Amino acid sequence: MDRPTRMVPRPTPDTQHYWDGARAGELRLQRCDACGHVYFPPRPFCPACAGREVSVFAASGRATLASYVINHRPAPGFDGPYAIALVDLEEGPRMMTNIVDCEQTPEALQLDMALEVTFLELTDEIHLPVFRPAGGGA
């Protein structure tokens, strides 16, 4: 996974806390102060109750594999077939990611397998949250 060619996210004011957290080794989510709803992707208000008082917190980083495909077509920054995955975070939200430290095969990638977050350093500024099998991988 070559650093220069993968799409590098560009933070916006409403997502800066997320990318600051990733650089600090944390997966940061938001929780509504009024109703307690935890949500992703970032926004400065609660999608459940529209409350504007929300807090950023560090998620556990634990997740399970919700679904995926294994892409066989060429893509900038990726070598060989690789999985594009959806994971369910322990706190509730779902997000897209890659699964690292794991064979990229249907046999190795079992739905509902336990995962933990780790970070891929794309640039000095942007560390991308990705997931690996819980316990440090194979």
Place this chain on the structure above:
Amino acid sequence: MRPVSAAIVGSAETTELGKIPDMSGTQLHCDAALNALADAGLTPADVDGIACAGESPTTLALLLGITPDWVDGTQVGGCSFMLHVRHAAAAIAAGHCSTVLITHGQSGRSRVGMGGWGGAGAGLNVQFELPYGPVGPPTLFTLPVLRYMKTHGVTEEQLAMVAVVQREWAGMNPRAYVRDPITVDDVLDSPMVAWPFRKLMCCLVTDGGGALVLTAGERAGDFPHRPVYVLGTGESVETPLVSQMDDLTTSKAFRVSGRQAFAEAGITPADVDHLMIYDAFAHLPLYGLEDLGFCAPGEAAGFIWERNTAPGGRLPLNTNGGGLSYTHTGMYGMFAIQESVRQVRGQAPAQVDGVTISVAHGVGGMFSAAGTVVLGNQLP
């Protein structure tokens, strides 16, 4: 039941379909528009409302010489035309206009006058999806499917069968892009695109277009063809990010759109003689059959496997061959409506006997949007 506010009185595709290297997407809009107007016995001067997606209505107004009293540029992907039909019916009922032209044209294969796919927008997808390497719809639209398959025990063979059955329909249609029969093994042995999706589970990439002419229901008898009444319509959107679907095994936008359309038409799935479900990929008919209420959750794959949607089956589905075998320009929804109109008129190449009610259901983006149109040849 609500009064019928509108009818489709003109309907046609582009003169050519498939590979059209000598026409831009814009000209495909115009070609389809002129064909649809001719089909209705009208000229652009008769049109006072225009709607299109993938091209600005301002371009159509200029090129076709139309001064519209009503304009709709709703662009939510390939089902935009279902929404245009809905909006046009409402506009005609409200008296905003009387004769609406809806157009689609896309040089999806030849890329004549079209920009590149996607683009480097600053949207949520740039931050939260694209860094993980999706390469367009084959790696995004397909992402929920493994969860669906595990939840319902659906096999790769059953997914392949969707493409097999639709190819049977395409074999009956001279305009279909691919017509040779295929087997489940052919599908499973075709090149891997994004496991579990093989090439033959993915839609075509073609050039083409289509257009519709709508007018008030009470005027519908004044045109050359048997009227196709708009009996009910629905629309909704869910999310621009496939990762944020409420539930990976069902589309909220499909359910909302379908429910509206069926309620407005005063019908249930049992009343439907013919069905079109936008099939960008082989799983879309499964989601559509379930979310529109034709099958219980998890039963659609078996329903197709048992040939209920095949030629001779009790619910003919995607009878032009679909996006998988007929044509897919990029925003296929227009072609689903075109086939519903042909079936309701009794003019389809693979005509189903006794079609009085047809449903055309479209998807936009990657489960991002939905539009549903219920068409019929009889006043309720």
